[in-house]
Amino acid sequence: MEQGLSPDGPGHGSDLFGPDPGSDPLAYYTPPDSEADIFTGAAPEIARQWRSFASGLAGQCNCDLASMQTYLDRHVEDLGLAFRHTGDEQERAWPLNPMPVIIGSAEWQNIGQGLVQRAELLEAVIADLYGPQRLVSEGHLPAAVVSGSAHFGRRLVGMKPPGGHFLHVYAVDLARGPKGEWRVLADRVRLPTGIGYALENRLALGRSTGGLLASIGTRRQAGFFEALRQGIAVNCERADPRMALFTPGRFNQSYPEQALLARHLGIALVEGRDLTVREGKLFARTIAGLKRIDALWRWMGTRDIDPLNFDSRSQIGVPNLIDAAGKGLVIANWPGVGVVESRAMPAFLPRLARSILGEPLQLPNAATWWCGGAKERAFVRDNFENLVISSAFRQPVTGLADGHSRPGSSFSNEERAELERGMSMRPMDYTAQEVVSLSTTPALADGRFEPRGFTLRAFLARNENGEWVLLQGGFARVSETGDLRTSLMGYGDISSDLCIIDPEVSGPQPAQPRLEPPQVRREQGLLPSQAADNLYWLGRYGERAHQTVRIIRTLVEQVAVAGEGTGGITAVTRLANLLRSLGAAPKESTKWQPTRLAATALSDTNQPGSVRALGEQASAIALRLRDRLTRDSWRAIQRTMPRYTPGDLESMTGACDRLVERFAALSKLLSEGLSRGPSWSFLEMGICLERGSMILQSARIMVPGSASAEDLSALLDLVDGQSLYRSRYVSMPYIAPVFDMVLLDPAQPRGFAYQLVQIEEHLNGLPVLRDDGLPETPVRLVRQLRARVEGLDAADIDSEAIDMLGQQLSRLSDAISRRYFLQEDAPLSKGKATLLG
């Protein structure tokens, strides 16, 4: 990918006819106000790197910048980057602009100092509000600014986090003003949303632009996440603590990001039902029993984290989590810190900085007035047209029905009267802010660079010494118009990477933070029971889909080969019965044309056993395993069904062939993406169990009574055993030899007996809970089943014998579920009170 793209100095690419847009695509970039543009307003040595990057991009795609976007989009898709807007059913692809926002390291360091000061200030405010509350009793902060926040957790007053830090991670939105000055727009201490996207943006951009990032002297982001991890770990009681990322679950807007972060940090992604508090300690339910958790990276609102201490209706929290927090559990960030996020708080921060830190804010926030004060209210009334009016605590309030901010100038007379009515009754619900005008940045749109308004999100974390470190990067939100103050990405917004550069590329590189190599690990921390459950069922659904395709393919082939022949009809009828019994075709399909039935079994999502329905099930489960699957497996699962012409035998066989290949490739990808530990075992056990079950069901339906050669041959097809049979017997299929191969021969990898051997091997490798040396129930059951199979004679196998094996197999599956998954503990009900009269 190295292409030697960096230009060799000023004047590069220009000739008698002016600059060549190919080598200097920014030459004709003209923002409305050049000082208020981050590129045109940049110092010469920084601006040079902007041009260098832009021409590098142009060079890479032969001056067709529009194709660059397509190229980058593909990388974004490959990374599996996705997000949701609130209310989205499906995840969306993450919109990333190829042109980063570039800031010199000296300027970034200045910003960083201001942000560290602000982080310290917020920490002090939070510590006071959950401690002595002197800021309130001494009149520095009105009580209503605290109690008005839905994030103020009164239950936590008087509690101190282990290690003393309320904040470990801090995200902050910044705006560059028209004169190049920076302002804080919003503090984010509850959820550092975007931190994972910053990481992935860099990865996507790095992959698609080769050495361009390095050529302009971009600082690497390495070290930040390790600092974050160590900063949390150092506060834990145990020396080698176990950490987990605590997620609200896969329906959460930023679940993809949470999964990505968990994987990046190598920590388990856990939901409330994976966790339990016993005697004041937090444990994860894992396949190896309860495992203690020392620290949680919390991505869930305080209100939901503990139904016994906060909202008793929460179904996603952990009862008594707060008690564990009082006894040494580290939670980052500490619950309740969101109290400083209200829109009212910035009104007080400049004064609090002076009274707490004894110095002014280095980095101002947008000037803010809280209307709970009489003077402020009067000011807002007098300057209404020039201010942005907000709901102080982000709730819907009279005059701002959706809780969103609006410029005062946008109110009609009636709207303003309504707002004033609300303000006269509940002034504490309102704030006003100065209007912050945003700088522009060159963004790629339709193959050209266009000026677009932008904001930045920066991220800070505490390291092991408790000091704040700033991520050398971040991400920029670029918007055509719109309000850039929503949580992550508004509709139509795009993101850009934020590059912090050392302009003297040839000079000495800045010292990278010294990195301790991570502790060598072989498994991804621990395997929560729920993840094991999901892996098992991913294996089962994937395999069932795979086997169903094989049945459909055999059916289509039988129709093609045998046409109207009587023998063929029998086999076709039995295959159709099999598909019906698997739920792939409806009961009323007995009179259908076989091809119609095959098409239904392939693609009709109304049939729970159709290939498409099973595939969708598998991908829904995969979504919950996002942190454990490789990108390749992830992509393979998301692939859509191949097209075919219903009724056209050749096209249907082709589609089946492709699906069989695809499912085979998928199970290989899945299997290879997991290290050979318990995760892999659960996936494989799911596959083996399902395969065994499908073989039994096929044998049961294909063979009863007098099976024709076609029937038996179809059964052999299902287990991929045609050629093996012919090499062994050189004759047409007979019942006993076929049964021996399909059911009893432990050396036939698609046969039933072989699945049992595999399952037993996997079970033997799993952690044992019993300490009396006796085998656990699943092991006992699989051994019984094997013994029974070994004792069978192929000539004696009848329907009852097959049914018996089927029952034992489903008992085995139940035993695996009971032993390793959540069965007994799962549903959490709440006591409902009806004591009132």
Added chain:
Amino acid sequence: MIYSVRHATRVTYSAPVVRAQFNLRLVPSIWKGQTIRKQHLGFKPVPDLREDYYGPYCVNRTHITFGGSLSQFEFLSEFEVEIEALADPGEGPAIAEVGAEALEQRDLSPLSPAPYLFASRIAGTDEEIDRWASDHLPLDAGIARSASVLMGAIHRDFTYKPGSTDSATSPSEAFSRREGVCQDFAHVMIIALRSHGIPAAYASGYLRTLPPPGKPKLVGADAMHAWVNVWCGKELGWIGFDPTNNCLARLDHIQIGMGRDYADVAPIDGTFIGSAPQDMKTAVDVIEV
């Protein structure tokens, strides 16, 4: 006035549940005009763990844990309380004044007005309640008088109908149907007051079982009762208004706790594993000693 209070409840599960944990809010918290004696809260079976806390609102919380499986449990709360009648509040300061004063208090404690100024989970905002109430709450009128008028309006316009609502019914729904029980009336009144910037809290407690001679029996006397505490300015502080009985909470009301809404003072909530339908039998006796 001295009362003896006895509150017995039996909870039965149709199938045993495990890892049951409950919060009970039955031990009376400190309240002006009330002196508590001989207070006791007992359980059968005896829980494996019992912890008592005060807060985070004006409420005592008893947290109990049963380690084994549980198919039935009983609790019995008993205490004696002496009640001193508070003075008649009169008109009270103007509503606008009360609102301004509430914002000036440098206090976040459970008794301060600040925690009760804002919408809470159950007592959220509701534009219709807001509009309906605004006639009764002109900003220049006296707070105690206006709160009484509002209380009277609820008493007049709403039908008391046990069983018409349960703990999951929202105040907005009860409001639109104009019916409910004490809990619904209290929530509607709280929402109305808060929308006008007045700190208002949910009070839970008991009523005397038998009326004073010559008076009718109070509604809601056979179970726990709910009413509204209104912060009437720094001088008057909290005053109880009972919209179910259209009277001030003075000599006949025994307060257990005060929170933003029902959820903060719910007599019992908790978690357990098992999804059994359950039966809860309660007997409350409040006898004048």
